[in-house]
Amino acid sequence: MVATYIEAIRQGLWEEMERDPNVFLIGEDIGVYGGAFKVTAGFHEKFGDRRVVDTPISEAAIAGAAIGASLMGLRPVAEMQFADFITCAFDQIVNFAAKCRYRWGAAVPIVIRAPSGGGVHGGPFHSQNPEMWFVRTPGLKVVAPATAYDAKGLIKSAIRDNDPVLFFEHKGLYRRIKEELPAEEYCVPIGKARVAREGRDLSIITYGAMVWTALSAAEQLAAEGIEAEVIDLRTLLPLDREAVCSSVKKTSKALLLHEDTRTGGMAGELAVTITESVFDYLDGPVVRVTAPDTPVPFSQTLEEAFLPNAGHVVEKARWLHRY
Amino acid sequence: MSATETISTIEGAGAAFAHQSLRFTLLMREIEDRIERKLYRQGKILGGVYVGRGQEAISVGATLMAEPGDMLYPSHRDMAAFLVRGVSPGRIFAQYMGRAAGLTRGRDGNMHMGDMNLRIGAIISALAATVPVAAGSALAMKYLGMPNVTICWFGEGSTSLGHWHEGMNFASVQKLPVVWICNNNQYAYSTPMSAQMACVNVADRGAAYGIPAEIVDGNDVFAVSAAAKRAIDHARAGNGPYLLECKTFRMTGHSAHDNADYVPPALFDEWSKLDPITRLESRMIAEKWASREEIDGIHAAIVKEVDEAVQWAENCPFPDPATLLEDVYESE
Numbered sequence A: 001m002v003a004t005y006i007e008a009i010r011q012g013l014w015e016e017m018e019r020d021p022n023v024f025l026i027g028e029d030i031g032v033y034g035g036a037f038k039v040t041a042g043f044h045e046k047f048g049d050r051r052v053v054d055t056p057i058s059e060a061a062i063a064g065a066a067i068g069a070s071l072m073g074l075r076p077v078a079e080m081q082f083a084d085f086i087t088c089a090f091d092q093i094v095n096f097a098a099k100c101r102y103r104w105g106a107a108v109p110i111v112i113r114a115p116s117g118g119g120v121h122g123g124p125f126h127s128q129n130p131e132m133w134f135v136r137t138p139g140l141k142v143v144a145p146a147t148a149y150d151a152k153g154l155i156k157s158a159i160r161d162n163d164p165v166l167f168f169e170h171k172g173l174y175r176r177i178k179e180e181l182p183a184e185e186y187c188v189p190i191g192k193a194r195v196a197r198e199g200r201d202l203s204i205i206t207y208g209a210m211v212w213t214a215l216s217a218a219e220q221l222a223a224e225g226i227e228a229e230v231i232d233l234r235t236l237l238p239l240d241r242e243a244v245c246s247s248v249k250k251t252s253k254a255l256l257l258h259e260d261t262r263t264g265g266m267a268g269e270l271a272v273t274i275t276e277s278v279f280d281y282l283d284g285p286v287v288r289v290t291a292p293d294t295p296v297p298f299s300q301t302l303e304e305a306f307l308p309n310a311g312h313v314v315e316k317a318r319w320l321h322r323y
Numbered sequence B: 001m002s003a004t005e006t007i008s009t010i011e012g013a014g015a016a017f018a019h020q021s022l023r024f025t026l027l028m029r030e031i032e033d034r035i036e037r038k039l040y041r042q043g044k045i046l047g048g049v050y051v052g053r054g055q056e057a058i059s060v061g062a063t064l065m066a067e068p069g070d071m072l073y074p075s076h077r078d079m080a081a082f083l084v085r086g087v088s089p090g091r092i093f094a095q096y097m098g099r100a101a102g103l104t105r106g107r108d109g110n111m112h113m114g115d116m117n118l119r120i121g122a123i124i125s126a127l128a129a130t131v132p133v134a135a136g137s138a139l140a141m142k143y144l145g146m147p148n149v150t151i152c153w154f155g156e157g158s159t160s161l162g163h164w165h166e167g168m169n170f171a172s173v174q175k176l177p178v179v180w181i182c183n184n185n186q187y188a189y190s191t192p193m194s195a196q197m198a199c200v201n202v203a204d205r206g207a208a209y210g211i212p213a214e215i216v217d218g219n220d221v222f223a224v225s226a227a228a229k230r231a232i233d234h235a236r237a238g239n240g241p242y243l244l245e246c247k248t249f250r251m252t253g254h255s256a257h258d259n260a261d262y263v264p265p266a267l268f269d270e271w272s273k274l275d276p277i278t279r280l281e282s283r284m285i286a287e288k289w290a291s292r293e294e295i296d297g298i299h300a301a302i303v304k305e306v307d308e309a310v311q312w313a314e315n316c317p318f319p320d321p322a323t324l325l326e327d328v329y330e331s332e
């Protein structure tokens, strides 16, 4: 059956709730209303108040309650209405959930779903990519699927995982992409990248919505005879360093791409990973294409200038190819 | 003669106040109707649109009672705070259309705007995060010996956040000159009051922080202004914070994309009979402060003013992408 990205997340949640009675949903307006983006539309009807918990506007309570319930053996899936408001739950996630296992051996099997990303004229508070706030917190897992297939497979793995998982779903992909999903059940393992496109000349390493930007750049480059490989990280923490390095070993050139802002972005970690492990294979500098170091602007002219696009990637890739 | 100057002399009553109130409630209504029902649907507005239809008396009544030096932190349903302080409708349209002439120069949209020259703070989108900030502005007023107060608005749903409770408690412990105004429109997105809190009134929460609290008819601009005056006087006299819960109703969906099918239609019917503008006009006619013809003339003038403002905004340029990197920090 063909499913959009948002439908794939719904399916994953639905199947896990049917499979395991301890899985439940918690968040704002997720019940009868079905959530701000309608990810959970129909869930309340099927699973009822007990398993679809509508909360007051209280992100700290949502995250904290999810943690507390998970300590008792439940498997909560919490929704942030927008990833941006995860700031209100920061302490619970970073100071408590992330450190429970290490401090006192307690498992915190929670999932926090966070609709993130720009390109929707959301402005500074409804467009951010806050993944790196969490990627630098040991004890958390951070997932950012790019495809419908991975969105479904990864939400299922996230729910089954015995550690806290942050699930960044890109708002811009919800209804923009679709694909045929297998009829039979499947999971996608956390911590494994995938080759989204094979190529020999350079590696574009990215995640989330930027995978599509990379693929469209790769197509343009192919028309010029440059074969780019596209690596979709899928999970940011733990990072699949092996997949990154083996692609760079093959192509000898790395272009890192993310929608998140530049300083302290994923590209920094990837660059060091590459130079530490496969420096001798490199035939050029490791380069990056990212959003600039500004808040996400609202107006279309500014946001267009802010977001990385295929044109930027093609230009940088040509330069790197010639190097 | 500024709005605020006139009003503080007549203390919330009389023809002049009524006329001021009518102008600003009507202007807010017309601007928001135009944004939500026309420009948004025409694709000329970027991003989300949240309007305060039916709630206009709250921002109008309270802002008219404030002194120009008082600091305001309006919520996303309090547009009139900007109008009373003199922001032109054209700049508001420019803001919603993402134009360079908007208050945030295209950096942010809709009611996410502010201007320190006018002493209006821009919303922090994370609800209630503005509450401790308002406490801080009040702290500065006390610290600097200013004769001013801070007014901070929020919805009833926002009182569920930790920020809200921290800000209330802090302001009370420090006896800060701040007036808290809750727009209790009975819904927070799709969530009704009953699923938001287990107490019946937001005002009930005042006692927990030792803050005097009042329940106010939020659809009566006279009631709002009289209560705001009491609250402001209390805070200005150094007696600490004061909480007003203005009961009202959100006469729309949460935002322009939300049809509010979860709200029982009877509630809309019931509250439409309590429309603050209709009530204000009836009172004006009854008190002989204005005739129906005069009021109709005011309506027509406002429609014309808004027509011109829309046109002005549509002719304003979008921000130059070359300015993208400016103003993250102070420039040399």
Ligand SMILES: Cc1ncc(C[n+]2csc(CCOP(=O)(O)OP(=O)(O)O)c2C)c(N)n1
Binding pocket: A028, A057, A059, A081, A082, A085, A088, B077, B125, B126, B127, B154, B155, B156, B157, B158, B159, B183, B185, B187, B188, B189, B250
């Ligand atoms: C911390 C946080 N969580 C969620 C949201 C999304 N959101 C925006 S407005 C809103 C409802 C607000 O309700 P209320 O405070 O009653 O104000 P109203 O919109 O009814 O005026 C929600 C949930 C947000 N802005 N901030």
Ligand SMILES: [Mg+2]
Binding pocket: B155, B156, B157, B183, B184, B185, B186, B187, B188, B189
């Ligand atoms: Mg409300």
